[in-house]
Amino acid sequence: MKSGAGVPVKSFVSTRNACKLCSPLGACFAFRGIEGCIPLIHGSQGCATYIRRYGISHFREPIDIASSNFTEAAAIFGGKDNLFTALDNVSRAYRPAAIGITSTCLSETIGEDVSMYLKQYETRRGQGLCDNAGHCPAIFYASTPSYRGTHVEGFHEAIYAAVRALISDGPAADQRRVKVPPRINLISGLLSAEDLRELHAILKSFAAPYTLLPDYSESLDGPSWAGYQKLPAGGTKADDIRSMKDAAGTLYLGFSSSPERDAGQWLASRFGVPLTHMDFPLGIENCDVFFESLSRLCEKPVPEFWTKQRGRLIDAYIDGHKYCNGKKAIIYGEEDFVVAIASFLDEIGVVPVAAATGAQSNSFAHRIRKALKNTRQQTLIMDKADFAGILEAVKGGGLEADFVMGHSKGLYLARNLGLPLLRCGFPVHDRIGGQRILHLGYKGTLNLFDLVCNTLMQARQEKFSSGYTYI
Ligand code: SF4
Structure with missing residues (x-):
């Protein structure tokens, strides 16, 4: 774990209150973003249940995640038969356009060669599992042991697997038009x-x-249904x-x-x-x-609709700068998100005194420093961090902040520091509407800007003894 602010940061073998999620979880969400694709976990029931639980609490939708359902025997002798049975059952029950398989800690630890299994499966796949025209579901495979990466790395691995599986031929680079x-x-x-x-x-x-x-x-995040939809x-x-x-x-x-x-x-x-x-x-x-x-x-050219939105955002920055300029924040979450939030806060005059990610990254510190163009104060930068470590480093370094910004799992940090938590990113499972938070674009930035200003105004207002007041 590294610190960019000269604050001593202890290293622990075990993770205490993780600031990252499981790798197959990210892969499953990416697979659900492909039409007619059902995720299939090659591992035990518990992994699928954990992912369903997280998905449902954030998206507030039922999310079917299939599993090859490892038992003790599969953990010892291998899970090939389980995987074949799962593929047959899922094809029969869901009639999916694609099946997105992810490995798990268990199947990776015992050395399952899923790619080889899938070659064997293709040669024995029954036509009864395909449609009348003989089209079988496409099969994607993402290798996602959680001890190797975070949910975000699993997410990108699933995208890579789908693109590789679906695009087999085409003009070479030098022949393309x-x-x-x-x-x-x-x-x-x-x-x-x-x-x-x-x-x-x-x-x-x-x-x-x-x-x-x-x-x-x-x-x-679809509309309500008259009847249950499997996919x-x-x-x-x-x-x-x-x-x-x-x-x-x-x-x-x-x-x-x-x-x-x-x-x-x-x-x-x-x-x-x-x-x-x-x-x-x-x-x-x-x-x-x-x-x-x-x-x-x-x-x-950029359509006028967006340039006007940009203008409104600048106007909002001008209106609100007196509430946020010079305030301090602690930010955490997945690397790309924290870097973007750091850049946004720097833009509005908020100093990120600490920026942390659960991912192991060689580029995180550099990216954060690059994003902080206007911040003069040194920032505590931590990769491979957990919430217990962030809390200790913040307290140990005597860092003071006005708010904490990130996903719901940071409640532990915010509570222990007695600071308001601005929920954004993934997962937001202790509030309604996590799936509807807009972060991106000029409009999303405006949304977050209002959130930052209003949180700071509320915190100030709560200190007044009188009731309603202009701030
Ligand atoms: S065992 Fe590994 S793959 Fe399964 S839920 Fe836990 S972290 Fe994820």
Whole structure:
């Protein structure tokens, strides 16, 4: 664990109150963002139940996660038969367009060779498990031992697995011709369903064909149903994923995918699709980069609707700067999200005195420092952090703050420090509406700006002995 503020940070072998979630969990959400895809956990029931529990409490939707249901025997002799039975049952019961398999700590620890199993399964797969035309569900496989990565790494691994499985051929990089109008690939990080809807609105406004991958804006946050749906509608269509090889470019939100297993990188090297990784479009500067990149790829100016929204955001910054300028915050969560929040807070004059992520990252400290262009004070920067460690480092360093910002699991930190918690990111499971929090774009930034200002105003107001007052 590293500190960027000269604060001594103890290292522990065990994690105490984790600041990250399980790797297959992220993979399952990415798979639910592909049309007709059901996630299948290769491991024990408990892993599937944990993921369902987290998904339901954040998205407030039923989420079916299948499991190969390891027993003691499978843990000793291997889970191939369990996996084949699960694939047969899931194909029969759900009639899915795709099955997204994730490994687990257990199946990885005993050395399950799932890729080899799947080759064997393909040769024996019964036609009764496919549709009348003989189309069988596509099978994606993401290797996601939780001891190797976080939920976000699992999320990106699932995207890579789906892209690799669905795109098998096409023109090589040196033979490709970009279609007119140019097609855009947008690969997102783990965002809220509302963020994905905002990305759709932005992409549609440029009137260019696009693939947004993954897309659980409907499948994990749809309208109420008259009857139970095993696989809710929505998600990126398989044909749109196949079209990604013909795009004018890929915009990839976030940097947390592994360079060797990065879907955008693979499209770039195999088909010559130019790749641009960028920070989440949160805060004016990051949003400007995002809109300018879209404008360049689509060969169109940014629609006036968004430039007006940008103007309203600047106006709000001017209105609210006296409430937030010089205040201090503690931020934590997944790497890409914390970096974007740091950049936003720096923009509005809030000093992030501590920035932490549960991910093990060589780039986190550098990215945070780069995001903090205006902050003069040193920031405590911690990767591979847990909440107990963050609390000790903050208290040990005598750091003072006005609020804590991140997902619901930070309640432990906020309570122990006696500070208000601004909930955002994932998971938000102790409030209603986590899936509807808008973080991205000028509108999402405005939403967070109001939240920061109003939280600070409320904290100040509560100290007044009189009732209602102008602040
Ligand atoms: S055992 Fe591993 S894969 Fe299963 S829920 Fe726990 S962390 Fe996730």
